[in-house]
Amino acid sequence: MIGKDGQYGAGPAMDHKISLNHVVMLVAGSASVVDADRLRDLTQQNPKLRKMLMHYEQFFLAQVQQTCACNAVHDVYSRTCKWLLRMQQLVGDDMPLTQEFLAQMIGVRRTSVTAVAGKLQDAGLISYSRGRVHILDIAKIQQRACECDAAVNSHYARIFDS
Template identity: 65%
Template sequence: MANGHFSNDLLARLDEPTFAAIEPHLRIMQLETGYVLAETNARIERVYFPHGGIISCVVELIGGGAIESGMIGKDGQFGAGAALDHKVSLNFVIMQVAAHASVIDADKLRLAAQEIPNLRDMMMRYEQFFLAQVQQTAACNAAHSVSNRACKWLLRMQRLVGDDLNLTQEFLAQMMGVQRGGVNAIAQDLQKLEMITYSRGHIHILDLPRIQQRACECDAAINAHFEEIFGSKPMRSSAA
């Protein structure tokens, strides 16, 4: 029988007794673009397991700027690490590309994790991976060219949502750590090289192999971290 919750890779990785324990507390929500999952320093009330789309964790700066510190898709979750320890969100967290998600109240997840070591282990392993992603992003922003970083993010986004991406200029600027005015120049350069098409916030990927060649090593490093922590793909799927 189909189970929509298994559209999220982490839920699909849980063994049957562990998933059965939390399934009654899960509900599926549609998260539209612009939906705020958490404000900076706000208490975590819900934990989200996206089925697709892109969740963006953004560091807000005093001067009004912001930069993305991490991206979450169907291979992850937002909120579990903080929820397990009654903590708050360190970032402003927003839905950049709409999708459904399985959602559970933070208190329910915390109580279940206290009783089920396998659940707590899975959530904390993802937190370990996300920290590795944030650290890799910090190093990438300091050491690699804007063009290389742009291609790295395109690879990550393509893996999460496919070849067609509807993204605001503000998000693209936050993602690449550049001013909004620089986004068009980067996109136009990639378009001239016939790697993408770009118009009014819509990106279509034309040549994924060339984007892979142009990207820095950080996307591969992040993927390697995930595989080392989680191993092979989950056996179950939403059609299971």
């Protein structure tokens, strides 16, 4: 998941490769698109820019690896909480989010997300209505999330604060 704190596709662009992925924008906002040849020229002229983009590629790989491990070992409830934490960091407490999309992001059936969303709502942690989630108690969501959110944040700090 990429937000206001990141970028996507610089690695392949800088190395004359093609992107093999499809990017979906979930939340409306601003994004910049840079022609691959122009980005390549800019990174050759500016080593600091190249270093920053490569750091983000390294972080993105760490995030993907953590997500794969998380999906293999953590339950749907704690993974949902982890995912809500990340979304809250990117867009705030109120987010457009359908159960179908959340299920796709977590890699489970929609019925599993429906059950978890109901538990979170009954516990007073979120309010959920027709494709909108509002975080009511971020501290309790953090308590219920798996450790993967903290691990990803730690990776980010280690890479970008160095």
